[in-house]
Amino acid sequence: MRVAQVIDSLEAGGAERMAVNYANSLSRKIDFSGLISTRKEGVLKEQLYKEVPYFFLERNKTIDILAIFRLRKYLKTNQIDILHTHGSSFFIAVFVKLTMPAIKIVWHDHYGTRIKETKQQNKVLISLSIFFSSIFVVNPKLEEWSRKHMKCSRVTFIPNFANVDIREQTTKLKGDEGKRIVFLANLKNPKNHILILKTFRDLKLNDLGWSLHLIGKNYSDDYSNTIKSFINTNSLEHSVYLYGVRNDIGYILSQASIGVLSSTEEGFPVALLEYGEKGLAVVSTNAGYCSKIIEHGFNGLLFDPLSDSQVKLQLSALINNESYRKGLGKKLKETILKNYAEDIVINKIISEYQKIKK
Structure with missing residues (x-):
């Protein structure tokens, strides 16, 4: 099994942290566990395990033809089976799938506010969900939303997990201990x-x-x-x-x-x-x-x-x-x-x- 996590940036955020957590943890369990950042790097890059292959796509516009071909080359070189996309990174994955139909796309929804949005606000996501092989969600309300609106029938609730490392000890908090x-x-x-x-x-x-x-x-x-x-x-x-x-x-x-x-x-x-x-x-x-x-x-x-x-x-x-x-x-x-x-x-x-x- 050869999987790459895909996220638009590595700046500090919940979805970004989970993408890094998955890449790190899966590196001990499967043949290949990589991470692709499509638009921006960030502080979370430092938290990637050294054994996790990392690729920065340098995508700089919505439809970036060169970035699509860079991603396609990376997937072929590393024989990737599954693209585990987080948040809006699904968009470029779908364009690559059009040229590589065998690639499986998993879309992971971390966005709790989505349940209050309209179908119109998510029209691109809903339309392209026909290309997803599976949808992961982080709570039951998002699961209900996806089952109702998305064009992918396989929807699974996947809880987050913590992976807190205390090896780095830089920040000394001010104030009194215990308070x-x-x-x-x-x-x-x-x-x-x-x-x-x-x-x-x-x-x-x-x-x-x-x-x-x-x-x-x-x-x-x-x-x-x-x-x-x-x-x-x-x-x-x-x-x-x-x-x-x-x-x-x-x-x-x-x-x-x-x-x-x-x-x-x-x-x-x-x-x-x-x-x-x-x-x-x-x-x-x-x-x-x-x-x-x-x-x-x-x-x-x-x-x-x-x-x-x-x-x-x-x-x-x-x-x-x-x-x-x-x-x-x-x-x-x-x-x-x-x-x-x-x-x-x-x-x-x-x-x-x-x-x-x-």
């Missing part, structure tokens, strides 16, 4: 950072010695400017910190006690898996697949991302009770290892690959 809250998410909609910032301010957590650490790409736009302005206006510069993109996520999480997520829309957030793998207590939005990972009161706490009062209540419960925090973190770690371990998910992926090769 650090971390928020893994790029600074953009619908991650809803402002809700956590307001909660941090209203609960006066800085006066209690707590600190908040925002890890994710800063796009230097209105969204990130609003965050910076809020921090400055409320004199939180010495308790709320922005770090930008970081590669040593495992090390960062090892320094924190609480992980938060407040998105108004979600697919299957890798951040929750990473929090759990490192034993953090979690306060999470109930959007997307979050409420399937987090069982409220058992291995974490959930809130409605449109309710200021709910998030304050749940975060307060963790802040005020250290033993409760540690107990929830322990239970979440057990949940992740039991249900979302790397081997479980990868074996399911390989099984699906085998089905479409028949």
